[in-house]
Amino acid sequence: MKENDVRSLPGIPFLLGVLVALLLAGWLFINGARADGNGPASLSMVIGGIVLALLAFFSLIGLYTVQPNQSAVLSLFGKYVGTVKDNGLRWNNPFFSKRKISLRVRNFESGKLKVNELDGSPIEIAAVIVWRVVDSAEAVFNVDDYESFVHIQSEAALRAMATSYPYDQHDDDQISLRSHPNEISDRLKHHLDERLTEAGVDVIEARISHLAYAPEIAHAMLQRQQANAVIAARTRIVAGAVGMVEMALGELQKNGVVELDEERKAAMVSNLLVVLCGDRSTQPIVNAGTLY
DSSP states (O other), X not given: OOOOBOOOEEHHHHHHHHXXXXXXXXXXXXXXXXXXXXXXXXXXXXXXXXXXXHHHHHHGGGEEEEOTTEEEEEEETTEEEEEEOOOEEEEOOTTOEEEEEEOSOEEEEOOOEEEEOTTSOEEEEEEEEEEEESOHHHHHHTSSOHHXXXXXXXXXXXXXXXXXXXXXXXXXXXXXXXXXXXXXXXXXXXXXXXXXXXXXXXXXXXXXXXXEEOHHHHHHHHXXXXXXXXXXXXXXXXXXXXXXXXXXXXXXXXXXXXXXXHHHHHHHXXXXXXXXXXXXXXXXXOOSSOOO
């Protein structure tokens, strides 16, 4: 089922024509009733006035309005006729049934879903979906309720996407839910497009609005994240400290400030590493003698 544009007549000129027809019907009825005698001429004028008035009132059923960013899907006895997108007061066959469909951009936030990510850990996830109807015929005839269809399929796509990626990144080239928001949004939009195209719906944007570990494991995962952060920080501190020690020894040797044997170098390296890597401030001890 594909959308087919159909022509419609402007409603205001048609409405003026109906008013003229009603005035003419009233004139025929009054003049026929006032005519002398009951001749066939006066009777035909009365009947003509009544018939013309009934036709004018019946034709008013074909009037309908189309708002901006709205379409009207027309069908005749269950058969799809076409779609009208012209704004304003319009007129079509009174026997056509008309269903208005909004083409405006709409959005909603899914509920917080509890799913297992790729590594099996339970997480809570929610997303904001921005969408619009682009094919009115498919939205009306391909699915029973396109708004409910969008909501249910969006949650299904979000669940499928969340189970395909880990919460945290373990490798440098791995895509995770927390570290790659743009890539995850693109993948979610792709899943939604596959599911909602049949309903004549186009997904404009899909973004994760809530992402967290489930409450029962949140504390344990927070401790793991803190431990990973401490290890990463310590690794960087040690790497920087080693570089500073190498630079200090190299500068001392280059400038000939002092000649250090291996034992004194080891003591100096030990002291510098303690000062640079310690998480507390150190207290200097002045040695008045020698190392021996």
